[in-house]
Amino acid sequence: MTASAGSIIQRFRAAIRHSLAARLLTIAVVSVFGLVLMGWIAHAQFNAQLLRLLIDPEIESVADDLIGNAGPGLSDELILRDLPYDPRYLQPLSGRYFQIALVRGDGRLQTQTISPSLVDAEIRLPPNVLREIAAARPGDGARYFSINGPDGGDLRIVTRLEAIPEVEGRYVFVVGVATAAILAPAANLVGWAFAVFVIFCALMVAAVSVLQVRIGLEPLHELQRDIAAVRRGDADRLDGDYPAEIQPVTDELNALVDHNREVVERARRHVGNLAHALKTPIAVLKNAAASGGEDAVMKQSIEEMEAFVERQLRRARVAARAEASAGATIAYRTPVLQNLEDLVFMMEQKYDSTKAMDISIEAETDVTFRGEREDLLEMAANLIDNACKYGASQVIVRLLPAFDSKGLFEIVVEDDGPGLSDAEIARAMERGARLDEAAPGQGLGLSILQETVELYAGELIFERGQLGGLKARLRLPATD
Structure with missing residues (x-):
C-alpha cells in the first residue's frame, strides 16, 4: 500500500468517525456497488440459462442424428x-x-x-x-x-x-x-433491462440516502438549534419534541444545564456568605486601627487584606458564572451599548469635579455580550476609569461588532494621555505591578481584568492610540 493510498484511507476513516452523513452515504455507495455486482451475476446466470435452454437441446439433437x-x-x-x-x-x-x-x-x-x-x-x-x-x-x-x-x-x-x-x-x-x-438479441434486451433495473435501484438508494441525511438527521439539527438557543439565553431548557433515540441525550443535556445553574447559584450563595463573614471583621479592624491613632502599618495591612478579599470574591463570582472550558456562559445575554452609555455617564459624574474630560461613544450598532452584565460593567469600567484617570482631556469609547470567525465583538477605549511603552504594558499586566505609585489602589485592577477576559475566552490588547495615549482593545464573545 502506497503512502497516498494510506492517507486516503486515514481521511476516509476520520470522515466515517466524525460524520453520520458520511456513514449513511458510505452505506449507500456500498449498496449501489452490491446492486451492480448482483446485476452482473444475474446477467451471467441468465446467459448460462439461455445456453442450456436454447443451444444445448439443438446440438444434442444434431449429435443424436450424427x-x-x-x-x-x-x-x-x-x-x-x-x-x-x-x-x-x-x-x-x-x-x-x-x-x-x-x-x-x-x-x-x-x-x-x-x-x-x-x-x-x-x-x-x-x-x-x-x-x-x-x-x-x-x-x-x-x-x-x-x-x-x-x-x-x-x-x-x-x-x-x-x-x-x-x-x-x-x-x-x-x-x-x-x-x-x-444469444445476442436476447442478451442485449436482458442486458438493457438489467442496466435499467440497476440504475433505477441505484437512484432509489441515492434518493433514500439523501432523505435519510436531510430528514433522518433533521432532529439532530433541531437539537443543535435548541442548544444554541439555550446558550444564547433565548431558552432555559431543551423542550423540543425529539425522537426516542435522541430523547435520552436531551434529558442528559437538560440535567447538565440544571446542574450548571445549581452550581452557579450555590457559588453565588457561598460568595455572599463569605463576603458577609469577612467584611464585618475587617470593618471592625479598620475602626480599631483608626481609633488607635498613628498605627499606619496596621492600617495598611488591613487595607491590603480588604483588597485581597475583594479580589478573591470577584474572582469566585466570575469563575462560578463562566464556563472555563468554552469561555461562555449558559443563558446570559447582555446588551452592550446601553451599559457603555451608563458607564460613560457615571465616569463623567465622577471626574467632573476634578478635570475637564470629554468622554464620547462611537457605535454603528448594538451587540449582545454572551455573559453577565456585572462582568461586562466591571471589565469596561476598569478600562474607561484608567483612561479617564491618565488621559489629558479626551477619551473615546468605540463599540465594534463581531468581525471574524471567532465571534468576538470589540470595545476600544482610547485616551490622549502619555500612554505606555511595550515594557510598561507588560509590567501593567503583571499581578500587583503598578506604574504610577502615586495613584490610589492596590495594583490589582488590570490583572483581575485579564483573568476575567480569559475566563470568557476573550482578548485584551494594548497599543499606541491615534490620540497619542493608550489604546485598549477588549474583545469578548458575542451572541445573536
Missing part, C-alpha cells in the same frame, strides 16, 4: 449415411459445425469426418476434455462446454463418445454452435 446416421463403409471405416438436416452445417463458417474423430489407443484424436461448414479447419478440444474422453467409456453421456470457435467467437460444444456397431474403435462426436448470433 450417431444414428453413422455406420460402416466398404472398408469397415466409419461413414455418415446422411448429413444433418440443417443446411447451415453445409455453409462455410456458418456457425454450425460438427466433427467425428477416432480415439486412438494413446488417447489422441484422429479426425475422420468434418462438416463442410468447417472448410479446412478443425474443432480443437481443450486438454482437460481430451483427458476425460480418453478415460471415458462409450455411452457415458454428453459433455457441454464453451471454446473459441474457428470464426473467433464463443462456440458451444457437446461431445458424445460412442461405439458404432460393425465399426472398430471408439468415436467422439463433436457438435458446436456459435452462440453470438443466437
Whole structure:
C-alpha cells in the first residue's frame, strides 16, 4: 500500500468517525456497488440459462442424428449415411459445425469426418476434455462446454463418445454452435433491462440516502438549534419534541444545564456568605486601627487584606458564572451599548469635579455580550476609569461588532494621555505591578481584568492610540 493510498484511507476513516452523513452515504455507495455486482451475476446466470435452454437441446439433437446416421463403409471405416438436416452445417463458417474423430489407443484424436461448414479447419478440444474422453467409456453421456470457435467467437460444444456397431474403435462426436448470433438479441434486451433495473435501484438508494441525511438527521439539527438557543439565553431548557433515540441525550443535556445553574447559584450563595463573614471583621479592624491613632502599618495591612478579599470574591463570582472550558456562559445575554452609555455617564459624574474630560461613544450598532452584565460593567469600567484617570482631556469609547470567525465583538477605549511603552504594558499586566505609585489602589485592577477576559475566552490588547495615549482593545464573545 502506497503512502497516498494510506492517507486516503486515514481521511476516509476520520470522515466515517466524525460524520453520520458520511456513514449513511458510505452505506449507500456500498449498496449501489452490491446492486451492480448482483446485476452482473444475474446477467451471467441468465446467459448460462439461455445456453442450456436454447443451444444445448439443438446440438444434442444434431449429435443424436450424427450417431444414428453413422455406420460402416466398404472398408469397415466409419461413414455418415446422411448429413444433418440443417443446411447451415453445409455453409462455410456458418456457425454450425460438427466433427467425428477416432480415439486412438494413446488417447489422441484422429479426425475422420468434418462438416463442410468447417472448410479446412478443425474443432480443437481443450486438454482437460481430451483427458476425460480418453478415460471415458462409450455411452457415458454428453459433455457441454464453451471454446473459441474457428470464426473467433464463443462456440458451444457437446461431445458424445460412442461405439458404432460393425465399426472398430471408439468415436467422439463433436457438435458446436456459435452462440453470438443466437444469444445476442436476447442478451442485449436482458442486458438493457438489467442496466435499467440497476440504475433505477441505484437512484432509489441515492434518493433514500439523501432523505435519510436531510430528514433522518433533521432532529439532530433541531437539537443543535435548541442548544444554541439555550446558550444564547433565548431558552432555559431543551423542550423540543425529539425522537426516542435522541430523547435520552436531551434529558442528559437538560440535567447538565440544571446542574450548571445549581452550581452557579450555590457559588453565588457561598460568595455572599463569605463576603458577609469577612467584611464585618475587617470593618471592625479598620475602626480599631483608626481609633488607635498613628498605627499606619496596621492600617495598611488591613487595607491590603480588604483588597485581597475583594479580589478573591470577584474572582469566585466570575469563575462560578463562566464556563472555563468554552469561555461562555449558559443563558446570559447582555446588551452592550446601553451599559457603555451608563458607564460613560457615571465616569463623567465622577471626574467632573476634578478635570475637564470629554468622554464620547462611537457605535454603528448594538451587540449582545454572551455573559453577565456585572462582568461586562466591571471589565469596561476598569478600562474607561484608567483612561479617564491618565488621559489629558479626551477619551473615546468605540463599540465594534463581531468581525471574524471567532465571534468576538470589540470595545476600544482610547485616551490622549502619555500612554505606555511595550515594557510598561507588560509590567501593567503583571499581578500587583503598578506604574504610577502615586495613584490610589492596590495594583490589582488590570490583572483581575485579564483573568476575567480569559475566563470568557476573550482578548485584551494594548497599543499606541491615534490620540497619542493608550489604546485598549477588549474583545469578548458575542451572541445573536
